[in-house]
Amino acid sequence: MSVFALGLNHTTAPLDLRGRFAFTPAQLVPALQAFRERLQRAMPEAALLSTCNRTELYVAAEPAQVRELVQPSIDWLAEQGRLSGGQLLAHTYVREEREAARHAFRVAAGLDSMVLGEAQILGQMKQAVREADTAGTLGTTLHQLFQRSFSVAKEVRSSTEVGAHSISMAAAAVRLAGQLFEDLRELKVLFVGAGEMIELVATHFAAREPKAMAVANRTLERGEKLATRFGAQALRLADLTARLHEFDAIVSCTASSLPIIGLGAVERALKARKHRPMFMVDLAVPRDIEPEVGELSDVYLYTVDDLSALVQSAGEKRQAAVAQAEAIIETGVQGFAHWLDQRATVPLIRSLNTQAEAWRAAELARARRLLARGEDVEVVLDALARGLTQKMLHGALAELHGADPAQRRQTAQTVSRLFLRGSAQAALPPVDDTSPADPIGPFDGSER
Structure with missing residues (x-):
């Protein structure tokens, strides 16, 4: 593969x-x-x-x-x-x-x-x-x-x-907020979504003990579960627009295919806040917050790409x-x-096993026929061993017989490596590349 x-x-x-x-x-x-x-x-x-x-x-x-x-x-x-x-x-x-x-x-x-x-x-x-x-x-x-x-x-x-x-995305978001606001303990933070990323960001913000936290999620039950963990308030996503002005920092990461926080909603929130700055982090892909929001003078909007500058470390x-x-x-x-x-090599190994099993079955069937006819057990066992040996050696010996002078040395070395071991392999005489392709050892040309 x-x-x-x-x-x-x-x-x-x-x-x-x-x-x-x-x-x-x-x-x-x-x-x-x-x-x-x-x-x-x-x-x-x-x-x-x-x-x-x-x-x-x-x-x-x-x-x-x-x-x-x-x-x-x-x-x-x-x-x-x-x-x-x-x-x-x-x-x-x-x-x-x-x-x-x-x-x-x-x-x-x-x-x-x-x-x-x-x-x-x-x-x-x-x-x-x-x-x-x-x-x-x-x-x-x-x-x-x-x-x-x-x-x-x-x-x-x-x-x-x-x-x-x-530094994680979550930690980077908190660091950015710390650069904008003098004291994070005075912040009201809203998390939109209840997935793993929001949980990470909430954990980092919670460590800085903000004044209040809230979680808005499409599924209220899941939002309440996360909110309870951090002592936060749970909101319905449908109430998000009406309450947006209450929060200084908004971090959003949902699976929505369309933005859920629009330009108009943020403009109304800013008016209700008397244009006190809003810190917004959009960690969603696709975006949760319309990109035009970032053009408002009192909004500091960051996306996942914007955070990249903060998470680079050198040295x-x-x-x-x-x-x-x-x-x-x-x-x-x-x-x-x-x-x-x-x-x-798995297909080759399977083919070899299949071929070996076929040889074994053929020789075993032949031995049983001989025993059924009353042949001597020793003679039958000898024939069984000889038949299997000849079948196993047939392909290698055929390659040696058929090899041309240029290939014979390599073929002989391969056969030696596969079938000979230890001193027998070391004692193998060198192959004469110039000699004709004479038979090498006993070979009857059949597979029985």
Whole structure:
């Protein structure tokens, strides 16, 4: 099998374009099934990873099919964002074979993230694997690729300081708020959504003990659960517009396909606040907050791309940690490539086992017939052993007989390596490349 990864991320595509290719967890299974249906003749393995910063399609198929599947995969993905394949191609990357494995390992380890070493991506990859399994598109090769990527990520996090030299999106949001407001303990903070990212941001804000916190979510029960954890108030999403003016800081991250906080709502909130500044962070892809809001003079709006400047860390320690992580990843890539190479011999191994079983069955049946006729047991056993031996040696001896002078030395060395061991192999005389192809040893030319 062979593997390729097709994707776009924060380094190749702007935020609004990434938003067009964002899949919610509920959309992953039907999307993968639709992809498989499109390429049903090839029946490739497939997994889809979709986060705020990337959308990636991982595909595994027979080596002869892989190159033929790249363009149809690009066309399919382009359709999801209502673009042509050519338009999408300018913002995508394709990684094949070892490069695909290296890319997956770097993503899992957080080396390809906007936030170096961030850990959230690992959970998102594990969810992608679960959804691919549910869709029936995972397969042995991609399962192995992702399991190895998780192991590599674990080793990178436990053996290097990559994570120690980064700051999470959640921490970056709090840092930005601290630059705008003199005392975060005087803030009223609103979280829109109740997913993992909002939970992380709420945890960081709660540590700074703001004056009040509230959680607005489409499902009130889930919002109440998160609000209770942080001693916050739970709001209905329908009440968001009417109460927006009460909050100094708003952090939003939902799975909505359309903005839920519009320009008009923010303008009315600012008027009610007498234009006291509002700090807003939109961590959603697609956007939760209309981009025009950022043009208002009393609003400080940040997106996931805007936070990238804050989460960059530099210095010798960071570079040393990255180099150490890359070395771990390279070892993982070599291990996966070796596993793929071994998988390529599986059909041959199966054929050899089938052939050997056929020989065994034939000789055993022949021995039973001889015993039934009253033949001596020792004679029958000798014939059984001789028959199996001749069948096993027939192919090798035929190759030696048929080899031309230029090939004979290599053929003899191969046969010696396969059938001779220890001193017998060491004692094998050199093959004369100039001699005619005379018979080598006893050979009766039959398989019995």
